[in-house]
Structure formats: C-alpha cells, structure tokens
Amino acid sequence: MTDHTRTDAAASHAARQKLLDQLGGTKGMVCSAIPVAAFVAANAALRRLPLAIGIALAVAVLIAVWRMARGEAFTAAAGGVFGVAAAGGVAAWVGSAGGFFLIGIWASCAGAVLLAVSLLARRPLTGLLWNTLHGNRHPWREDGPSRLAHDVATATLTVLFAARFGVQLWLYENDSTGWLALAKVGMGVPLLALALLVVFWAFRRSTKRLVERR
Template sequence: MGGVAGFVYSTVPVVVFVTANAFLPLPGAVGVAVATGLTLFVVRLLRGERPVAAVGSLLGVAAAAGIVAWTGSARDFFVIGIWASLAGFVVTFGSVLARRPLTGVIWNALHGGKHRWRSDRSVRLAHDVATLAAASVFGSRFAVQQWLYLTDSTGGLGVARVVMGTPLTVLAALVVVWSFRRSTRRLIATGRTGEASE
C-alpha cells in the first residue's frame, strides 16, 4: 500500500485542496490541487517509483479537479472516491452472498487456482470474514462520505477521506493477510488440491 509514502501521496492533495478552498476562489483551489499532484508526480519519478503508479495518482487528482471545474462545486472533488467505495462494497459484499468471497478467489488465483478452498469450511469462513472486513471499509466510507457530500461539508469530506483512507485500509489488510496465511497452512500443507474452478 506504499507505506508512509503512499499515505502521504494519497493525503497531501486532499489536504491542500480543502485548505486552499478555505482561502481561495474555487478555480484557485483547483489549480493548487493540480499543481500539488504534478509536484508529487515529479517527486515520485525522481525517487525511481514505477511510472504507472505515479501517473495513476496524478490522473486521480486531475479527474477530481476536472469534475470540480465542470460542476463548480468543491464537494465534487470527492465524488469519484465516494462512488468507488460504493462499487467496492457491492463487489465484496456480493461475493460473500454468492458464496465466493473475493479474498478466497484471489488467494486461489495466486496459488495456481488448484485448491479446493471452498470445500474447507474454516478456510471459507476465514475468507468470508476477510472479505466482509473489506466490505465494511468500503461501506462505511460510502455511508459517511455520501452523508457529508449531501450536507455539502467539503472540510468534513477532507477529514473523512484522510481518516477513513489508509488507516482503515491497513486494518482490513491485516484481516486479509490472516485469511491468506490460514488458507496456506490448511490447504497447501495438507495437499488438498483440485477443483480449480473454485
């Protein structure tokens, strides 16, 4: 997830935009946010990071700024993230309802797609828990940020974006790592392979 640097890269443009919006006209705040995104892009390239990751972050800031410029509303800086959270919730929660928790599908794919992980109740339960943890993060982000969006609280959206960003992602990731390790211990160690379609 990029560690401390990843947290900084994802947080700084948000903080800069919200702060600039409090003191500058909206076009000026948008300009400052884009300039910040460009600066971080150059810094990441100079640090030798993968261009794809650096470009992705820059495009995210540019897209958010473009929506704000189009709608004329500062709160729309956060609209992409809000709807991305809803999409993440639908996918993760839906996979649990379909009895194919997403973390289990990913774990199996990373291990050659050859393990009967769904036939082991404790392993599937572990992936249910891990996928529901991810769904909880996505769902809570959407619920809180959509409410703040509807109340037109740009500052609140900025705080929520930072607080509910990397910290919650790390917590969910710890549960996912636990489920991956549990799967590896129970399935690979016991040699239960086959049924790649699971």
C-alpha cells in the same frame, strides 16, 4: 515440500508484498493527502473552485516529479496526478468543491456492493483471489475453516467500503468539504491497512490448510 507447494508459498508472499508496496505505507498516505489538503485550503481561502483545482493539480505534479527523482516508476509516481485531475474534473463539472470527492465516494459504493454480492453468492472475493494466485488448484470452498476465514475477510472489507460510502456521502450532502477531506484521508490507507491484516490472515490460514499440508 513439493515444487507446487514452494511455488504457492512464493506466490502468496509476492502477492502480499506487491499489495503492501502499492499502498505505499506512510509515505504513500502522506503523498496522497497533500493535494487533497491543498485543494481544501485553497478553496477555503480563495473561494474560486477552478483555482483551487489548479493548485491541487500543481501540487500533485510536484510530488510526482519528486518521487520520480527518487527513483520511483512513472506509473506509481504519476498515479496521484491522474487521480487529482479526474477528481478536479468532476468538481468542475458539478460546480462544487465537494465534487472533488465524488469518484472516491461512488468507488467505495461499488466496492461494497461487489464484495457483498460475492458473500451472498457464497464465493467470498478474497477466497477467489487467493485461489487465483494459487493457480485455481485448491478446493477452498469445500474446506470449512478456509471458507469461514474468507467470509470474515470479505465481510471486513465490505464493512470498510460501506462505512466509507455512508460517512463520506453524508458529509458531501451536508457540504462539509473540510470534514470530507479528513474522512477521505482517515478512512483511506490507515483503515485499509487494518482490513488487509484480516485478509492476510485468511490467506495464511488457507495456505496452511490447503497448501502446506500437501
């Protein structure tokens, strides 16, 4: 195995591990869901949007403090606080509890459009990412099986983001805040983790064909 091959394999493994760490696993999913649940419950019980936003933000701060006390980095632990603050700001601006979810809804739309455009341009985004991680040294688009794998991986992510956007926008327009919260959690990390299995398969297939054969 050459030095370049060892470096490429290490880069792939490090990138996969970093992405999994950022998702946070079950703990990350629970920590991100608790402020959302607190917001929905407070809004339903109190019928006062500013107070519900304040409660959600306070819960997010408490979770961040707990995570930092357990040794997590500030940026990782406090990310949820900034997210809740931004979501609460939008909800206050539009004057609707459903507004708490608007950033996520339109972020899903933007993600779906970006991924779809990369497919139409015959430059699937996962393939561009894989090649970037490997120093842009490999002709992955000229290798049919590798390009097909990244077409499948990018299409999987496109369907996921488009489904998030469609379902959650429909719930938002129907003022179904409780169901919207469930959709946000259920279509968040769990489905993304499944989609990333396809992405990692595409990464591995490209690595085997273009890196490990060298």
